Amino acid sequence: MKRLLVISALGKDRPGIVDDLAQLILEAGCNIEDSRATVLGGEFAVMLMCSGQWNEVAKLEAALPKSSETLGMQIFCRRTDNRSDQGDRLPYMVEVVALDHPGIVHNLANFFSARGINIEDLATHPYPAAHTGSPMFAVTLTVGIPAGQHIGTLREEFLDHCDQLNLDAVMEPVKG
Numbered sequence: 001m002k003r004l005l006v007i008s009a010l011g012k013d014r015p016g017i018v019d020d021l022a023q024l025i026l027e028a029g030c031n032i033e034d035s036r037a038t039v040l041g042g043e044f045a046v047m048l049m050c051s052g053q054w055n056e057v058a059k060l061e062a063a064l065p066k067s068s069e070t071l072g073m074q075i076f077c078r079r080t081d082n083r084s085d086q087g088d089r090l091p092y093m094v095e096v097v098a099l100d101h102p103g104i105v106h107n108l109a110n111f112f113s114a115r116g117i118n119i120e121d122l123a124t125h126p127y128p129a130a131h132t133g134s135p136m137f138a139v140t141l142t143v144g145i146p147a148g149q150h151i152g153t154l155r156e157e158f159l160d161h162c163d164q165l166n167l168d169a170v171m172e173p174v175k176g
Contacts, residue, residue: 003057004033004080005050007064011073013044024067025050028060044073049080088147089118091174093140094158098167100126100137108139111161115154118144142174 007025011017018037025032030052037046050060061077068075098104105124112119121142129136145154155171162169 001054002051003054004082005030005052005057005060005077006080007048007050007075007077008046009048009071009073009075010043010045011071013039013042014072017044017071017073018046020071021046021048021073024063024071025060028052028063029056030060089144090147090151091120092143092145092151092171093174094143094169094171096139096141096162096167096169098137098165100135104137104139104165104167107161107165107167108141111158112141112143115149116146117149120144 009021022032025048030050032048033051034049035046037044039045050057052060057079061079064075064077094108096104096108105122109119119141121140123140125138127136127138128134145151158171159169
């Protein structure tokens with residue numbers, strides 16, 4: 001039976017860091033099922049979900065603390081199960097752009113959590129506006145909306161919420 005292990009690692013960015021971590025996982029006999037990685041400032045951050053037989057996952061768990069120093073990373077791991085059936089949740093993509101200011105992510109997260117809507121994926125990035133150089137901020141979310149939720153009403157409430165906060169927003173179903 002396949003076992004799952006989620007690994008979160010953070011370390012100084014350098015060439016080869018992904019190769020070193022992937023090699024460690026492969027040497028334990030495990031497979032990378034899902035992953036997210038990015039450079040944040042001068043740090044490299046990665047989250048991986050690995051799979052393997054129970055003994056392979058145990059071997060990887062045992063190797064991670066020892067490898068933390070040689071990889072130059074802080075590593076945390078936790079066993080997990082397959083995601084439970086999300087039932088009748090509909091995936092929607094939300095994109096928001098605004099002048100950068102504190103509280104944008106909090107306001108978006110609060111809107112969805114108050115309605116029992118799960119944020120399944122989140123990415124943000126700052127950038128300078130094309131002609132003015134003003135600091136801009138972009139947020140992309142994937143949310144799971146309960147099928148019983150009236151989408152038109154939710155979209156209207158969300159866009160009104162964003163208008164009040166001076167955020168440009170789009171909410172559309174995830175395609176394909």
